[in-house]
Amino acid sequence: MKSRDSLIRLKRFQADEKRRQVAQLDMMIAEFQRMVTDLDEQIIAEQNRVGVHDVTHFAYPTFARAALQRRDNLKVSIRDLEEKLDRARDELSEAVEDLKKVEQIEERDQVREREAKDQVEQEALDELAGRRHAFAR
Numbered sequence: 001m002k003s004r005d006s007l008i009r010l011k012r013f014q015a016d017e018k019r020r021q022v023a024q025l026d027m028m029i030a031e032f033q034r035m036v037t038d039l040d041e042q043i044i045a046e047q048n049r050v051g052v053h054d055v056t057h058f059a060y061p062t063f064a065r066a067a068l069q070r071r072d073n074l075k076v077s078i079r080d081l082e083e084k085l086d087r088a089r090d091e092l093s094e095a096v097e098d099l100k101k102v103e104q105i106e107e108r109d110q111v112r113e114r115e116a117k118d119q120v121e122q123e124a125l126d127e128l129a130g131r132r133h134a135f136a137r
Helices: 002-050 062-136
Strands: none
Touching (some): 002 062
């Protein structure tokens, strides 16, 4: 039993760790998306301030060009994180399934133990009743 208790604790820990990873990736993606939105606003503001919207124009603002590059890098990072998130969700599903399997085995064993204990008690009660019945004759 103790080894199974340890196994259940381990599986719970693994599932919780996967949940934390999924949550952390979700937060990172949301933060990067917020940063992309902020950069888009800064780019538009800089383009409007200078009056040049064509990226290939020689007078295009350096700040806007750098912000575009930063935004594009963030978008690539978001795609990479989304792939990691998909894998982490799959791993979380597997960890939860493993935990459920171990818990079900433990529950089944506990039911069997209770049934065996109940059977022993019932046999003892039957024997006692048989003795009483024999003694009453």
